[in-house]
Amino acid sequence: MQAILLQDVDGLGGAGTVVSVARGYMRNYLQPRGLAEEATPNRVAEVVRQEERRKAAVERARAQAAEQADLLGRTILTLKAKAGEDGRLFGSITAGDVAEAIAEARGITIDRRHILVDPPIRAVGTYVVPIELAPDLTAEVKTIVSPLLD
Numbered sequence: 001m002q003a004i005l006l007q008d009v010d011g012l013g014g015a016g017t018v019v020s021v022a023r024g025y026m027r028n029y030l031q032p033r034g035l036a037e038e039a040t041p042n043r044v045a046e047v048v049r050q051e052e053r054r055k056a057a058v059e060r061a062r063a064q065a066a067e068q069a070d071l072l073g074r075t076i077l078t079l080k081a082k083a084g085e086d087g088r089l090f091g092s093i094t095a096g097d098v099a100e101a102i103a104e105a106r107g108i109t110i111d112r113r114h115i116l117v118d119p120p121i122r123a124v125g126t127y128v129v130p131i132e133l134a135p136d137l138t139a140e141v142k143t144i145v146s147p148l149l150d
Contacts, residue, residue: 001022001023001026002038003018003019003020003021003026003036003039004017004018004037005018005019005035006034007035009035016047016051018039021036026038062134062137065134065137068108068139070139071106071108072102072108072131072133072140073139073140073141075105075106075142076141076144077098077102077105077129077143077144078143079097079144079145079146080145080146081124083123087123087124087147088123089122089123092122093120093143095112095113095115095116095117096112098112098115099111102131102141110131114132114133115131115132116129116130116131121145123145124146124147125144125145126142126145127142128142129141129142
């Protein structure tokens with residue numbers, strides 16, 4: 001019997017996959033738990049359309065992330081912070097500070113959890129800050145930290 005998985009099932013497949021299973025397995029395990037439904041021609045066609053839409057959306061998001069990576073790669077941020085005579089900051093520059101600077105400079109909102117400032121910047125200087133835009137796409141933003149003049 002053919003079934004469409006509604007959720008990921010270990011050893012069987014991922015959500016949206018059409019699989020061949022025994023009738024008893026379908027009737028006694030998959031259907032009562034809401035893990036699968038019977039594969040009718042109309043339902044299979046609908047699942048295929050949904051998968052195509054999902055792939056197109058992923059491709060659009062990937063293209064947008066690549067554009068952002070190119071833009072961020074050409075960005076130079078200048079952050080000012082209070083610093084002592086030796087160049088050490090009173091405090092630190094964190095991922096949140098970098099995210100705010102990017103939003104001001106380029107108008108791009110990036111979640112601070114995707115900005116990898118580890119350890120936080122604690123001295124005046126030039127740094128390269130990596131930003132994870134997608135699981136396999138990272139942009140590097142040149143960041144200049146200068147002392148704040150009173």
